[in-house]
Amino acid sequence: MAHNMHPEETERRILDSARRLFAEKGYEKTSIQDILNDLGLSKGGLYHHFKSKEAILDQLNADEWAVTARLLDELIGRKDMSALEKLRALIISAVDAPDHLDLVRSQLALLKDPAFFTANMRFWSTRLPESFRSLIDMGVQDGSIPTTYPEEAAQLLALLGNYWLMPCFYPADHADMEHRIRCLATMLDAIGVPVFDETLIPRVAEGLTALTHEGEAVSA
Amino acid sequence: MAHNMHPEETERRILDSARRLFAEKGYEKTSIQDILNDLGLSKGGLYHHFKSKEAILDQLNADEWAVTARLLDELIGRKDMSALEKLRALIISAVDAPDHLDLVRSQLALLKDPAFFTANMRFWSTRLPESFRSLIDMGVQDGSIPTTYPEEAAQLLALLGNYWLMPCFYPADHADMEHRIRCLATMLDAIGVPVFDETLIPRVAEGLTALTHEGEAVSA
Numbered sequence: 395m396a397h398n399m400h401p402e403e404t405e406r407r408i409l410d411s412a413r414r415l416f417a418e419k420g421y422e423k424t425s426i427q428d429i430l431n432d433l434g435l436s437k438g439g440l441y442h443h444f445k446s447k448e449a450i451l452d453q454l455n456a457d458e459w460a461v462t463a464r465l466l467d468e469l470i471g472r473k474d475m476s477a478l479e480k481l482r483a484l485i486i487s488a489v490d491a492p493d494h495l496d497l498v499r500s501q502l503a504l505l506k507d508p509a510f511f512t513a514n515m516r517f518w519s520t521r522l523p524e525s526f527r528s529l530i531d532m533g534v535q536d537g538s539i540p541t542t543y544p545e546e547a548a549q550l551l552a553l554l555g556n557y558w559l560m561p562c563f564y565p566a567d568h569a570d571m572e573h574r575i576r577c578l579a580t581m582l583d584a585i586g587v588p589v590f591d592e593t594l595i596p597r598v599a600e601g602l603t604a605l606t607h608e609g610e611a612v613s614a
Numbered sequence: 615m616a617h618n619m620h621p622e623e624t625e626r627r628i629l630d631s632a633r634r635l636f637a638e639k640g641y642e643k644t645s646i647q648d649i650l651n652d653l654g655l656s657k658g659g660l661y662h663h664f665k666s667k668e669a670i671l672d673q674l675n676a677d678e679w680a681v682t683a684r685l686l687d688e689l690i691g692r693k694d695m696s697a698l699e700k701l702r703a704l705i706i707s708a709v710d711a712p713d714h715l716d717l718v719r720s721q722l723a724l725l726k727d728p729a730f731f732t733a734n735m736r737f738w739s740t741r742l743p744e745s746f747r748s749l750i751d752m753g754v755q756d757g758s759i760p761t762t763y764p765e766e767a768a769q770l771l772a773l774l775g776n777y778w779l780m781p782c783f784y785p786a787d788h789a790d791m792e793h794r795i796r797c798l799a800t801m802l803d804a805i806g807v808p809v810f811d812e813t814l815i816p817r818v819a820e821g822l823t824a825l826t827h828e829g830e831a832v833s834a
Contacts, residue, residue, distance in 0.1 A: 422642055508732035515735070519783055546797040549784060557773075563739055564769060577766040577805055584804035585797055 405443045407433055409457070412450045417503040421451060421510055455513055458501050459521075462488065466525055470532070477533030481589050484529070485555070489601025498605060502562055515557070522552035530587070541586030551589075554578060559602055572599040625663045627653055629677070632670045637723040641671060641730055675733055678721050679741075682708065686745055690752070697753030701809050704749070705775070709821025718825060722782055735777070742772040750807070761806030771809075774798060779822055792819040 411432045415424045426447055430440060444450045465487050469480040504510045526548035533539025541547055557563055559574065566574060575598050579590035590598070631652045635644045646667055650660060664670045685707050689700040724730045746768035753759025761767055777783055779794065786794060795818050799810035810818070 508728040511732050511735070512728035515731070543793070543797040543800075545790075546794055549778065553773075553778060558769065570765075573763070574766055577763040580763075580804050581801035584800050 401443070404435070404439065408435070408440060408443055408450065409454060412447075413454055413500050413504060416451070416454075416507055416510060417500065421447075421504075421507040451510060451513060454501070454504070454510075455517060458498070459517070463525070466529075470528065476538035477529050477536050478538035478589060481526075481529050481533065481539070482591075482594055485589065485594065486597060486601075488555070489598050489605065502560075502605070505562065518552045518556045519549070522556070523548040526551045533587075539587055539589075543585045543587075547582065547585060547587045550582075551587075559598075561602060561605075566603075568599060568603045571603050572596065575599050575602075621663070624655070624659065628655070628660060628663055628670065629674060632667075633674055633720050633724060636671070636674075636727055636730060637720065641667075641724075641727040671730060671733060674721070674724070674730075675737060678718070679737070683745070686749075690748065696758035697749050697756050698758035698809060701746075701749050701753065701759070701771075702811075702814055705809065705814065706817060706821075708775070709818050709825065722780075722825070725782065738772045738776045739769065742776070743768040746771045753807075759807055759809075763805045763807075767802065767805060767807045770802075771807075779818075781822060781825075786823075788819060788823045791823050792816065795819050795822075 408429060411429050412424070415428055415432065419428070424447070426437070426440065429435075429450075430437060444453065462484070466484060469475070469483055472480065475483070505514060523545075527544060530539055530541065530544045530548055534541065534544060539547075559571075559578070561571065564574075572595065575590060575595050579588075579595055582589055628649060631649050632644070635648055635652060639648070644667070646657070646660065649655075649670075650657060664673065682704070686704060689695070689703055692700065695703070725734060743765075747764060750759055750761065750764045750768055754761065754764060759767075779791075779798070781791065784794075792815065795810060795815050799815055802809055
């Protein structure tokens with residue numbers, strides 16, 4: 395292999411190839427050698443960046459999260475919004491993000507794979523609720539999220555927002571989706587987390603329907 | 615192998631061995647040969663019962679479901695209970711079942727495996743909600759479950775009851791568990807599904823805490 399002048403470029407190419415192969419063949423059935431063949435890369439060239447196939451999978455998951463984490467940090471620092479408004483902004487960004495729509499779509503295709511799906515579910519039940527929790531605690535403080543269930547709300551926002559609302563897991567047309575989000579809104583209102591209002595409901599329904607608009611259902 | 619006089623006994627032995635090996639080594643890493651070695655069985659003796667490793671996994675899942683399905687059929691036929699009371703009886707049976715506690719515990723250990731976990735999540739998002747849906751529709755008819763979200767309630771009962779409430783996925787001591795169920799009760803009341811009342815809440819909290827009492831957390 396030619397001397398690598400652009401290590402970041404190589405890393406990106408490895409991740410793109412792995413994402414595509416994992417989605418096509420499944421994570422278990424894809425070998426490091428398949429990725430090397432796809433890229434015409436040497437073993438050393440890959441291991442310089444990733445010490446295992448699992449490390450590639452972890453990075454693919456981390457990439458998806460990084461977009462949200464950056465926005466969350468930015469939002470937490472703002473003084474001109476209530477915590478509830480920040481939580482709304484975070485949700486809108488997740489469904490209304492043309493800049494990382496391709497990334498989200500390729501992640502959705504990967505969710506067909508049991509290893510990837512399981513890793514995502516673990517992330518949604520552990521790390522993601524912690525992030526929601528910090529915003530909800532701020533909302534309890536500033537009075538915009540008057541809940542006695544901050545932990546439960548954080549867990550449910552992460553689980554239901556990433557799994558139950560997704561038409562690839564629970565098929566839905568636009569009308570079903572709006573009905574589903576209205577159901578979630580009613581339930582969250584009841585526990586003091588009035589995050590889905592009449593502005594947000596149609597916008598999230600629109601965004602989620604568009605997200606899987608062209609894709610087929612994930613049979614995970 | 616000696617002529618098999620007890621095919622059902624052989625099938626049960628295969629399932630018991632597979633359940634244990636899948637839980638210990640993981641589904642992917644367990645081979646048909648491992649199961650044969652464990653039982654001292656011939657290839658033909660196993661393939662007579664199951665045509666693939668996947669067929670064994672499917673049967674393990676079906677076994678867990680069969681217990682609930684039998685009770686559901688029985689409940690649906692009864693004339694002396696409202697649909698809401700039937701739904702409560704179904705929930706109590708799921709958490710308060712010493713007769714199949716060992717089966718439930720061994721299934722919980724299996725949930726560490728990505729293939730098994732993914733198959734269960736698929737079941738909880740597709741077939742299980744259909745069963746809850748039939749009871750909820752009866753409740754809309756007899757007035758005991760006055761909801762405009764029958765499909766959403768069926769999906770959420772299946773997902774949250776089997777996943778979010780489980781301390782192996784979302785760690786909880788007894789007090790956390792009661793708080794979590796109270797949260798779910800408040801949300802379901804708000805969408806017209808008042809299934810968790812003051813009798814059911816402590817009973818379900820008790821049952822779920824006992825279920826994973828001796829077991830360690832599943833790191834799925």
